[in-house]
Amino acid sequence: MSTKMPPSLGPRIILHCDLDAFYPSCEIKRNPSLAGKPLIVGADPKGGHGRGVVMSCSYEARKFGVRSGMPISQAYKLCPQGIYVRPDFEFYAETSDRVMSLLRKFADRFEQTSIDEVYLDVGDRCASFDEAIKLARRVKTELKSAEGLTVSVGIAPNKSIAKMASDMNKPDGLTTVRPDDVKTFLEPLSVNKISGVGKKTTEFLQEHGVETIGQLSQIPAKKITDWFGKGGVWLWGIANGIEETPVEERPLRKSISVEQTFERDIQNKGVVKEALESLVLEVHERLLGERLLFRTVGIKVRFEGFQTFTREKTHTGYVDDQDVIREYVGSLFREFEKDRRRIRLVGARLSDLKPAEGRQTRLG
Template identity: 90%
Template sequence: MSGITGPRIILHCDLDAFYPSCEIKRNPSFAGKPLIVGADPKGGHGRGVVMSCSYEARKFGVRSGMPISQAYKLCPQGEYVRPDFELYGETSDRAMEVLRKFADKFEQTSIDEAYMDVSVRCKSFDEAIDHARKVKAELKTAEGLTVSVGVAPNKSIAKMASDMNKPDGLTTVKPEEVRTFLEPLSVNKISGVGKKTTEFLQEQGIQTIGQLSQIPAKKLTDWLGKGGVWLWGIANGIEEAPVEERGLRKSISVEQTFERDVQNKQVVLEALESLVQEVHERLLAERLRFRTVSIKVRFEGFQTFTREKTHTGYVDDQDVVREYVHHLFREFEKDRRRIRLVGAKLSDLKPAEGKQARLG
């Protein structure tokens, strides 16, 4: 490739405690306090979980995804706020615009994370470290936000590195440091290695990425199929996946698996209500509109059905999601079989007005 004479250098940027940070920006009196964004701890609606919390709240043991009632027990003195996805979406758009200016190639992967390829503008890792410092300073000045940055020869290592020293971290893994960096890390530090794969690998006696790197690719493929080759590459520090500007996300889906197969339709309807709220929150967070709603219903014995319904125009109303989900579920309401899993999905997505104007 022309223009690149030095090493491949990738930055992964992860905005720190993003939702709480947006809230603190708007209301500085929250600064330094345990701040929890999520359901109302005193309200009894929905599933009620912590969506995100400040580092001060984490000191009390509060974590994202935790039931809000549990968070309240751990930290009754905390400040509890309901999420404001308009605010987070707008703040994210501006922060990403700042980051984009510092990249040769830019790939936003969520509301608060992005990869940047800086191989052309930085000829060495030392230059890239300086560059990362500038990125952090600029974001602080422009948006008052801190970001943790990983600097590495590829995306998977950059992502693990950005997670090492949060908040406000800057962690560099030079090519010659890749092996020593990866070796002691637990396999679940690899983005894309979930609970199931981690448990499976542990059953094979593999805890660390170092141990994983010793397993022949052939064996990993026998165990995990196609994903085995990918995993072998990651564990050995070999990953070529390019930083690519993403097209628009195609769908947003959420699922709930019941601990025990459920026959009581009231329980299923409650789960569907949580899914409606969750998928709608994600839609707003990503500043999108949708046209199609689908549901997934899996019965005991793994028989699975999906049904979908398309709206005439693009909307972002929670009521439309709810109405369509209920309409689609009606077909299964009288079914006597036990249900194992339900899911909801929004597709045919399009940017909400503000974002479209900015991208255009």
């Protein structure tokens, strides 16, 4: 496979912009007295007995070992002196809309991948990586001036490297990987720096003596596809610095789902219902954060032995009502209440989504 682009096109120039600790940063913007403090956005810790998770946290909180996705009770044990605030997803979504409108002005092609991350293809307006660096500095200055927020930017010839680069010097970083530096940049990085390579894939690769992206790039493409199927082609391309996925607008997401796996299989249905209530709150918060309406509510129940059941119920119209989610999740779970088997995992899912009034879909 050739690693060269057609000479008429030259190397692509992609920026990956990742807003730093976005939820806490929004809270600090609203209440500047929170700056410099260990701030944790998530569920109520209830003195260490709360259920639910950390949505995000400030860099000061991360020094205590607090991380996104961590149970809130664990976060409280690590950082009891932290300031805990409940998420305000509507406020974050409004801020994100303004930020994305600002960033869009700098792009030839634009791809928002989450509330706080975006790819900008700037290859048409920037003739060189030096020009792209100047553009990135303008992005950072304008964002700081307009919204009081910092962003870490990675500049590279493709999306996967730009994303890794943006993670290098957080917060407020600017990291550039020019085409000639791709191999040197990728070689020492751990395989789990590749977006989409999770714990299981990392462990599998380590068992086969592959710790770094450099080592992964030496594995023949056929062997990687034997290991991972079609996904192996994608992984091989990233490891060799030749991934060429275009920057393009994303369609509206089809569903929002959240799950909780219990540390031990649970027979006590009261504990399971508590977990479902936590999932109802979380899936509803995400719905509001993305300014969407739903029509269908689903649950997933996985028993010991990995037997999994899903159930769905559809509402008459489109709503964003938390009580409807709670009522439907409760009624769908009743089928399993008298089942004596232990439960390993429960999940809640909203589907048949459409934008709430006032939100632009931003398709193509």
